[in-house]
Amino acid sequence: MKFNFLTLFPELIEVHMRSGVIGQAIKKNIIEFESVNPRFFTKDKHKTVDDVPYGGGDGMLMLAEVLEKSLQSILEPAQKSNQKVKTVYLSPQGRLFRQELITDFLNYDQINFVCGRYAGVDNRFVIKNNISEYSLGDYVLSGGELPALSMMDAIARKIPGVLGNQESSELDSFYEGLLEAPSFTRPGEWQGLDVPSVLISGHHARIKEWKEFMSVLVTLKKRPELLLYTQSKSAILLPSGRRISLIDVEAFYSSLSDKEKIVCGIQDMVIRGDEN
Ligand SMILES: C[S@@+](CC[C@H](N)C(=O)[O-])C[C@H]1O[C@@H](n2cnc3c(N)ncnc32)[C@H](O)[C@@H]1O
Secondary structure (H helix, E strand, O other): OEEEEEOOOHHHHHHHHOOHHHHHHHHOOOOEEEEEOHHHHOOOOOOOOEEOOOOOOOOOEEOHHHHHHHHHHHHHHHHHOOOOEEEEEEEEEEEEOOHHHHHHHOOOOEEEEEOOOOOOEOHHHHHHOOOEEEEOOOOOOOOOHHHHHHHHHHHHOOOOOOOOOOOOHHHOOOHHHOOOOOOOOOOOEEOOEEOOHHHHOOOHHHHHHHHHHHHHHHHHHHOHHHOEEOOOOOEEEOOOOOEEEHHHHHHHHHHOOHHHHHHHOOOOOOOOOOOO
C-alpha cells in the first residue's frame, strides 16, 4: 500500500516514516510513502499557498488551486495504473477515526492524506473532490500531519507483514472491541507488587482465559461505554457476535486475589450492578 501526504512540512512525515515498525515495513517494501508539497505547485515568486478568508476571520486558508494541483499530481498516475485510491482530509470536523474503520482502508492500494495548516483549507477543494474528512478527536491541532501519521500508522499495523512475529495486533486494545489486559515485564516482584501468578505459570490455556476476562474487566473499568450487551443484559456482546456471560466474568473477578486486583487496577468493581 502507498501512503501519500499532501503537506507543507514533509520533514515531519520523514521522521516518523524512518522509525520503528513503519521504517522496517518501508525497508521491506511492504508499504511506500511520498510527501507532496503544495508549495511546489505555486506559480508566484513568493510561492504563496494561502490567502485571507472571505467574510473575515482569523488566520489564512490554504488555496484550493495549489491543493488541487498537488492532489491531481498523485491521482493521475494512480488512475492510469488502475489503483484503488482513497483521499482523506484531516479535519477536526471529520468523522472520528476509530479502530473498526481500518478494515475499509485496507481495501485501497493508495491512501492520500491532505494535511491542512493555518486556519484550514478552502472548502471548495474538499467538496469538488468529494474528499472524506476524518478527525483524530474533538480538539484542534495546528496541522493535519500528526493525525495523518496516526491514521497511517494504525492502518499500516493491520497490513500483513508490517508487524514482526513478536508483535501481534490481535492482542492490542480494540481487538474484538475490548481493551488489552494489563501487561507486566521483569522483575516478577517490583516495589512489593507481584506479577499475577498465572502469567508466569507457563499454562497457555489458563493465560489466554485470564487475558480474555481481564480485557473485559479493564474495559468495564476504564471505558464502559465501549461495551455492548445482549438484550437481556446477561452477557457482553463482542463485535464478532461472540457473547461473554456476566456471571462468568463475575466468577472470574471473585477468583482473583486482592493483590492481583490492585496490580491490575481493577479493585472494588461491581460487575452486575444493574441486577444487584
Ligand atoms: C488550526 S486547524 C484549523 C481548524 C479549523 N479552523 C476549524 O476550526 O475547523 C489546521 C489544520 O489542522 C488539522 N487538524 C486540526 N485538528 C484536527 C483534528 N482534531 N483532527 C484532524 N485534523 C486536525 C486540519 O488539517 C486543519 O486544517
